[in-house]
Amino acid sequence: MQRVKNMAYATAGVQMVPGIEMNVRSHVFIPDAEAGCDQARSYYRAESTVERKKEWTLPRNVARMFIVALIVVLGAVVLFKCVQRNALANTYAQTRTSIDSVEQSILEQKEELAQARDINRIRYLASNEYQMVSAVSVESIPVTAPDTRPANSNTLGQAASSPLAGGHGIITGSR
8 A cells, every 4th residue: 555645545446436525434444364464454544624514314213104104195095096986987887877778768669659650550540449531432521611810910921822811711521
């Protein structure tokens, strides 16, 4: 080891990253067995004039409590989101079920409407249940009746072209 003129310590080797500050303990002791030589080692003492920067540190117990509290809060948020997701999934399932039932009832009503609009069914019900007769096979007789509606000034132009223009209407029917 060399002792440099203005330095308190001797330098050995090359510094890998220049400009890095190192903390040195107040004393360094390396036993002779670890040093690998039979000579006695001398002690080196650091000067006490070096001022250390005051660093703000957090005690371990406080850090542990903070981490545990953070984990608990995050766990509660995840649990709340899971519950909220399940409630939303249940609402979606109920809505989907009600939509399916409404669609099924719409299909049933369309089938009923198609059956009710069938011309053969209408003819059958008219002839059997209501004893109606087809107008083609019956002679129609014209009937006149007085017009019971009051005359409007707005409908005068229309009334002249209508069959009820003279105050009498023609109604046809069968015997």
